Every structure is written in structure tokens, then in C-alpha cells.
Amino acid sequence: xxxVSQTPSNKVTEKGKYVELRCDPISGHTALYWYRQxxxxxxxxxxxxxGTGAADDSxxxxxxxxxxRPEGSVSTLKIQRTERGDSAVYLCASSSYVSRGHTQYFxxxxxxxxx
Amino acid sequence: KNxxxxxxxxxxxxxxxxxxINCSYSVGISALHWLQQHPGGGIVSLFMLSxxxxxxxxxxxxxxxxEKHSSLHITASHPRDSAVYICAVSRTQGGSEKLVFGKGTxxxxxx
Numbered sequence: 005x006x007x008v009s010q011t012p013s014n015k016v017t018e019k020g021k022y023v024e025l026r027c028d029p030i031s032g033h034t035a036l037y038w039y040r041q042x043x044x045x046x047x048x049x050x051x052x053x054x055g056t057g058a059a060d061d062s063x064x065x066x067x068x069x070x071x072x073r074p075e076g077s078v079s080t081l082k083i084q085r086t087e088r089g090d091s092a093v094y095l096c097a098s099s100s101y102v103s104r105g106h107t108q109y110f111x112x113x114x115x116x117x118x119x
Numbered sequence: 120k121n122x123x124x125x126x127x128x129x130x131x132x133x134x135x136x137x138x139x140i141n142c143s144y145s146v147g148i149s150a151l152h153w154l155q156q157h158p159g160g161g162i163v164s165l166f167m168l169s170x171x172x173x174x175x176x177x178x179x180x181x182x183x184x185x186e187k188h189s190s191l192h193i194t195a196s197h198p199r200d201s202a203v204y205i206c207a208v209s210r211t212q213g214g215s216e217k218l219v220f221g222k223g224t225x226x227x228x229x230x
Contacts, residue, residue: 037217046123046205046220047162060217095162107152108218110162 006030008111010096016117017086025081025114029098036079037108038071039095047095053079086118122146125206125221132228138193140224142206145187152218153180153191154205162205165191196228 009028017023029036034055039047049063056076064070068086073079083090093115097108124143132138142151153165166173166180168189173180177196182189193200206221 035216039218039220044222046207046222047218049217049219052217063217097162107164107167109164110154112159112161 008096008098008109010094010111010114012114013112014115014117016119018119019086019088021086021118023083023086023116025083025094025116027079027081027096027098027111029077029079029096030100030109031077033098033100033109034076035099035106035108036073037097037099038079038081039097041093041095041113043092050081050094083116086116088118091116091118121221122219123206123208123221125204125224127224128222129225130227132196132226134197134228134230136196136228138196138200138226138228140191140204140206140226142189142191142221143187144189144206144208144219146208146210146219148208149211149216150209151182151189152207152209153189154207156203156205156223158202165204193226198228198230201226201228 011026036053038050041047051071052060053073068084071081093113095113096111099106099108122145126141150167150169152167154162155165156162168182177194179192203223203225205223207218
């Protein structure tokens, strides 16, 4: 079946602009995660959804970042007033349930470049 | 200090060599994951383990819970194994579960 998909694959924007990054998880997966990976670093947790609700948003760096998952499937990560430091690969992952570290399936990521 | 430390950061090997990548962690975990990331960003889960040892083809992962240490071994390495290998631990906090990642080990296998 289809894996996790993310769109766009690349996004170039100017400082101060608003961007939306989309994640389509594997069908039926109730848990969805957003991570951010800067060059040369491992991914860092941003936010986790269980169903429609954000169960843990402790990784969001500040209030410019927001994510939604209104129907418990597709999720959108929204970044307002982008800054150059937001440039990174944004990764989405999904899993079938959260129990004892269930395997997460990753999307290909969206490479965001803020000029 | 990072919660998850990997070593080495970079590793270059000749085709056919036996490779070991190490991961140490400092927090309580529910599971440990080994992930593979190829250039371009795609991440693939190789192993998830909470005890003992797992094997898949030429890959072997072990974990020692008491010592908070895991190793990923690659036997008979091949140039197509070249990738970044990332160790991550699952932490359950307040009902949510998140992965905490190491910085990764960049492996280059030369023919």
C-alpha cells in the first residue's frame, strides 16, 4: 500500500512569509508525528497527534509554528513569519497505535528553504 | 549532553568489512530504534527492539538495557549500505510517545 507522503517536496520562501506543509499518513494510522531535521543533525520532535488532537506539542519551537489534523488523517504544519533559521527538512511519520514504541513510518520530507 | 549519543560520527569502510555502530542513551525508554537515511532524506526503520538481539539479512541489532547501550552491526558490507544510520529511543511521557534521535553515523562503504 501507499506509504506516508508529504507535499511539497521542496519549498523556497522569503523571510516573513507563511508556509503550509502537508502530510498524508498511511491509511488507518492514528498516530502522526512531525519532526524537523537541520543539516548534519538527527531529527527533532515537534508535535504528535493521536487521532485529531495534538497529544504533545512540546517540541514546537515557538508560537509561529502550528499544526492541525482536523479529520484524524491528513495533517498540515503551518509556519508564520518564517525566519532563515526555520530552514530544514520537515519530516512526518505515522504509526498504527502508540504502544511500547511502535514502528513509525516516515515520509520523504519537505525541504524548506527560507531566503 | 544529548540523551542519545552515537559513535562514530563518520565511518569509512572497505567493501566486505564488518561494521559496528554504537548508541548510548541516558534516559528510560520503551524501545530503541535503528533507522537508515539515504541522501535525499528518506528514513527507513530497520529495527525496533526493547531487549536482546534482532537480525535481518546482513544487519544485526543488539541492546543491553542495564548498560543503556545498543549496537548495529553490518556483516559483509557493501557500497549500497552507504547511508546515515540513526539511533532513536522511544520515550513515553504523560501519555504521549516520542522519538529522541541521535545525530546519526554517516557510513561510507568503498568498493
